[in-house]
Amino acid sequence: MSTLWHGRFGDEPAEELLAYTASVGFDVRLAPDDIAGSRAHVQMLHRVGLLTADEHDAVAAALDRTETELASGEFVFAPTDEDVHTAVERRVTELAGEAGAKLHTGRSRNDQVALDLRLFVKRALTETARDVIGLQRVLLDRAQAAGDAYLPGYTHLQRAQPVLLAHQLLAHGWALARDVDRMADARARADVCPLGAGALAGSSLPLDPDHTAATLGFAARFENSLDAVSDRDFVAEALFALALTAVHLSRLGEEIVFWTSDEVGFATLDDAYATGSSMLPQKKNPDVAELARAKSGRVIGHLTGLLATLKGLPLAYNRDLQEDKEPLFDSVDQVRLGLRAVTGLMATIEFHPEALAAAADAPTMAATDLAEHLVAGGMAFREAHAVVGDLVRRSLAGEAPLAELVQADPRLGEEAAGLLDSGVPVTRRTTPGGAGPAPVAAQIERFGARLGADADRFSHDMVRVA
CATH class of the missing domain: 1.20.200.10 (Fumarase/aspartase (Central domain))
Structure with missing residues (x-):
């Protein structure tokens, strides 16, 4: 059983080790990315003189064949394929011979x-x-x-x-x-x-990581x-x-x-x-x-x-x-x-x-509007909060419907009681970003514009294929 490190070891790896460390069962999902990276790496090796033109062409063709086999399900994994990188390199070497053995030049898993x-x-x-x-x-x-x-x-x-x-x-x-x-x-x-x-x-070796990065469409290469x-x-x-x-x-x-x-x-x-x-x-x-x-x-x-x-x-x-x-x-x-x-x-x-x-028309849902009505008339908010809270308490205790208590209160009266009418409170939310008709109409327009800009940001795939 040949591994990528077989030259260093005298004994074969234990089955338990291979079973515990193998990742090909899930990292095969990276096969398209592994092929793309290998293509760029091979181009770079040829560019810097570490692969001849014939070797480059043989390895590139083997990568194409391997990609097709992986995509179609024809690819046959070997017991020594502990990860997708090993599997791809093995198959490329089978197809390209000695040139395929140069695929890993200057590269580590x-x-x-x-x-x-x-x-x-x-x-x-x-x-x-x-x-x-x-x-x-x-x-x-x-x-x-x-x-x-x-x-x-x-x-x-x-x-x-x-x-x-x-x-x-x-x-x-x-x-x-x-x-x-x-x-x-x-x-x-x-x-x-x-x-x-x-x-x-x-x-x-005279590698050119900047070229590889550019080929794969990356914005930059590593610094360290x-x-x-x-x-x-x-x-x-x-x-x-x-x-x-x-x-x-x-x-x-x-x-x-x-x-x-x-x-x-x-x-x-x-x-x-x-x-x-x-x-x-x-x-x-x-x-x-x-x-x-x-x-x-x-x-x-x-x-x-x-x-x-x-x-x-x-x-x-x-x-x-x-x-x-x-x-x-x-x-x-x-x-x-x-x-x-x-x-x-x-x-x-x-x-x-x-x-x-x-559900939204319950009279108590207008409590804040009643307090703000008092504030608009000059009352401090904390006092207005207490006034309305007392009316709500009395109403819930069964003294009278809230609308009647509001109408009878000289600090509120008929005009304030109208704030409890169905559909009125929601129309009073007027501040930017609020929940009323005018700010929501503006919000819909802004959200639509934002959505269009975000769609443009992600309208194209980031280049990844060499």
Whole structure:
């Protein structure tokens, strides 16, 4: 059994060692990135005179064949293929002969895997950001279609003040916009090419890492070879961006569960985005929303797990870093699946404006408006708060409906009692960024412009193929 290090060892590796250390079962996902990096590396080796033209052509053709076999499923893995890099190099050598054995010239698996991961992260963040933008578009569409529908805004899960439904939906949209920003930032810091760092110290061969970086479309090459092979900050940053996106999906999921419960009845799920019960025929369950809540914990766990792995590692490469891939791959998959499912759910959910308004029209929902009415007449806010609070207390104690108490109070009267009329409080939210008609109309316009700019930022893939 031949390994990449067989010359140093007299005995064959134990089966238990190979079973425990092998990563090809999951890092085969990096095969397209490994092929792209190898193409660029081979071009550079030819450019600096370490490969002849014939050798370059033979290796390039072997890489093309290997890529085709991997994509079609024809590729046959060998027992010694402990990772995707080993598998690709073995197959290229089988196809190109002696020239293929030069593929690894001036390269270590340490800088090779760091390269593959950076290419993957750039692509994955681009694709995930597009999925986020897709959900934001649906939220914008639903906000525009919501018109003047309003519902209770909550603090402490207690009814607080009425807000337009559009405002509530766009609150989630703006949170997702920050996720897009974080993905763009993380992608930019991943945009550094580590190839040429070698195992840890560079090479005595006339390599040209700047050329390799440019060929692969990176913004820059590494500055320090030790840092280049040991850095996984970019993975941790990607995981954080993904984890916070999952948290935002979870918060939206919680609202969906709440809104669609029989006790609240603000909305109904489309059949295509709900599930039933194996025992209870009447049930319509918000499983997508519930899984959005649950899977956030899974993604948060991946982030904390990687940080715990990284915290005590000495420079430079350590095999511990093999544990960076499965958390990253799973986080990307779960967040992207969640984004698409929640996008479909939000595109098809049916809101019930009458139920929304009925909950938002409770007289106490205008309490702040009553206090602000007194403030506008010159009363200090703390005193106004106490006056209205006393009226609310008396009403809830059964003395009289709040509207009657307000009308009878000489400090408030008929005009103030009109603030309790259905649909009036939400129209009084006039400050920028507020929940009333005028600021929400302006917000919709700004959100649409922001969405267009973000779509442009992620409209093209970051170049990765040599």
